[in-house]
Amino acid sequence: MLTRRQILTFAAAGTASALATPILAAAPEPAKEPAKTFRFGWQKNGVPALTKRRGTLETRLAARGVAVTWHEFPSGPPLLEALGAGAIDFGYTGDIPPIFAQAGKLDLVYVGAAPAPGSSSAILVKKDGPIRSLADLKGRTLAFTKGSSAHNVAVSALRKAGLTLKDVTPAYLSPADAGAAFAGGRVEAWSIWDPFYAIAEQNPDVRVLTTAEGIVDSYGYYLANGAYTKANPTLVREVLAELAVQAAWSQDHLEETAKALSEITGVPYDVTLRSVKRTNTRFAVLPVTPEIVKTQQAIADTFAAEGLIPAKLDIASIVWTAPSI
Known part of the structure; x- marks a missing residue:
């Protein structure tokens, strides 16, 4: 279950500092206007689908003057194609779509993780x-x-x-x-x-x-467009913070969560409940720690060795480092 410290980690906001040349102080860059919309790519499952249904992200970002739009995808690969191309700003997928996306040199960064039992x-x-x-x-x-x-x-x-x-x-x-x-x-x-x-x-x-128990040790990932994240770091952190809150609530209320997911997907309630109860750690939003990076790197190395991607990747190179407060 997500800890209060993890929620607060995502909720913190960052600041940026101006740079000056050694000879002549550079004119301060004009403040960047925050994005007016947040385009969220989602699939009919998991914390993003639940958050969309509850409308809490819209409420949270409205305080910043930002509107949320939702864009549905059938699976991770097309979602990340849109993300890398800048057609959406944010989304969640399993472990392999970001590996293929990075191999294809798409503009995206890892910003959060979730257990994938x-x-x-x-x-x-x-x-x-x-x-x-x-x-x-x-x-x-x-x-x-x-x-x-x-x-x-x-x-x-x-x-x-x-x-x-x-x-x-x-x-x-x-x-x-x-x-x-x-x-x-x-x-x-x-x-x-x-x-x-x-x-x-x-x-x-x-x-x-x-x-996949005993066969695959992995995570799912929250990813964002690289350029968007660079321009809107505080907004990305706000989104992760809200997702963390919704994930924690979902984990504590599995029957209500299953009912909501059943209504979203059309899958019968009893089948959905069986799905959500397979593990007690499914709903969480985590920082992308060095240990998680190591896990994803091992998967990428396997895919490179099998010739499924053209070359080895450096996963850590596209893991977002949130700005300091």
Whole structure:
């Protein structure tokens, strides 16, 4: 659960100082006008969706004269494409989308993190099918969304069995398309996250081959456009502070949280409640600590070694350092 100290860490605001040349004092730069809008990219799940529903971010930023607009995306990769291009200012994704975005030299920075427990992701197969172990995935068709957290689960699970993506036939599909292909027998296995995982496991013909527990040690991430963050550091901190408050409330009120998410997504309440109760640390907003950077760096190094991104990355180089008070 988020501590009061972590909430206060995000709530603090920063200041900037003027620079002068050694010979002649430079004219002070004109004060930058804060942005008048905050464009939030969101998916129908998690703390951003709950915050949007509650309207608390709009109330908080209205005091600064800033309006909030919400822009929905089906998954992390297209969200970060928009973020890097400056079409939105802020968003949340799993671990892999920012790695591909950084490899593509998009303008974004890590500004916060959240637990991504392995219990909330899984590789699914047919109950009576021939795939009984991870090794049995060899030669099979495995569906997942390219550049998503499910991509990481697929790669990591295969590595655990001594395999690589070259040993399977990857089917790069959106969650909706992958679900339809899996149900129709056009793919033999599906790497997916909640709530899609919770929905699919309701089918008696579906079996969980493995969850990501013990396979993937990871986080989800709050990211912001680099130029926007540089121009509006205090505003970004305000947003993180509000998200931290909403995350803490959600973690303390799981039944109410599940009801709200059910209404947002259309997923039945009992299925949603199962999803949110898989772990007691799902709802939190954390600073991007050196330990978290190390975890993300290890994932990026694996993807570079597998040839899934063109070169090694330096994750720490795009982690935002909030200005001092």
